[in-house]
Amino acid sequence: MTDTALVVGGTRFIGRHAVADLTENGYRVTTLTRGNREDPFADDDRVDHIEGDRTNDRDLEAARLSADPDIVIDCVAYRPADVAAATEIFADVDGYVYVSSGAAYAAEHVPKREGETPLEACTPEQATDDSDATYGNRKAAGDREVFAAAAEGVNATSVRPCIVYGPHDYTERLDYWIDRVLTYDRVVVPGDGDNLWHRAYVEDVASALRIVAERGEPGAAYNVGDRRALTLEETLETIAAVADTTCTVVPADADALAAGGLEPTDFTLYREYPHLLDTCALADLGWESTPVEEAMARSVADHRDSDRDGNEWDPGRDAEERVLGVKETL
Known part of the structure; x- marks a missing residue:
């Protein structure tokens, strides 16, 4: 039955x-x-x-x-x-x-x-x-x-x-970062890039x-949650790797972001304090997670097939360019 x-x-x-x-x-x-x-x-x-x-x-x-x-x-x-x-x-x-x-x-x-x-x-x-x-x-x-x-x-x-x-994600939070990596050769991330939001x-x-x-x-x-949690910088690096492209991640502290009138919280998937869930109880039931490279490859492929670009999360490329300009002078 x-x-x-x-x-x-x-x-x-x-x-x-x-x-x-x-x-x-x-x-x-x-x-x-x-x-x-x-x-x-x-x-x-x-x-x-x-x-x-x-x-x-x-x-x-x-x-x-x-x-x-x-x-x-x-x-x-x-x-x-x-x-x-x-x-x-x-x-x-x-x-x-x-x-x-x-x-x-x-x-x-x-x-x-x-x-x-x-x-x-x-x-x-x-x-x-x-x-x-x-x-x-x-x-x-x-x-x-x-x-x-x-x-x-x-x-x-x-x-x-x-x-x-993953595929069909209507929130478009990860789509914003995928679009940035696929579109630009330099991408601003807030802080030192090591912030972690599981x-x-x-x-x-x-x-x-x-x-x-x-x-x-x-x-x-x-x-x-993913059994291997990625920092924001690792996330962008993984996107670039599975998309077979290159992208330089440019971390920017609060002072550098201020040059563009930005704050760290203007960027989606940024969290000042790490958010990490213990998934051992679920794993004990026999559950396994997809390797992050495979999961990201599927997410990038779905992004390319969709019309999602994460635009609602965009802090403004002009503002980011000002931040990049400040970083170049340091």
């Missing part, structure tokens, strides 16, 4: 890759989305689609009855109330997995470990907010809903990715969701 899976959200990025991973591993998959975006699985006879709003409990219940899932991957739960409703509606499935975030961690520990590093608090006001400022608070509160459901016997788990990159390749996140659904311990949270 074929195993069945319901992916709540499954057409855009993480959910899209989760659907692909599940079908490749023999699952019959149903996606639940609002139908606002083109369905990449419209012609795939292994994937069914239900139109509905995951914030509507009746739509979740209808999806449960229609899909009769063995496992549920919940990619678009952004408020703790969403998780509370889902763990109740899907209380009898073999595995419910909530997609949380590394942003749920409240302390700047290196690395951040499940069950040890404190989570963000979440006030009632934050729990119903939709701003970026409360994202980590709401994800942490969702984790606590998972823990509470597991204590009542629900096979619920949580997966915490760090920043996710990232997770999207196909590895997808496999982690399935593996945790199948083998995870109810009530546990699992970090997911």
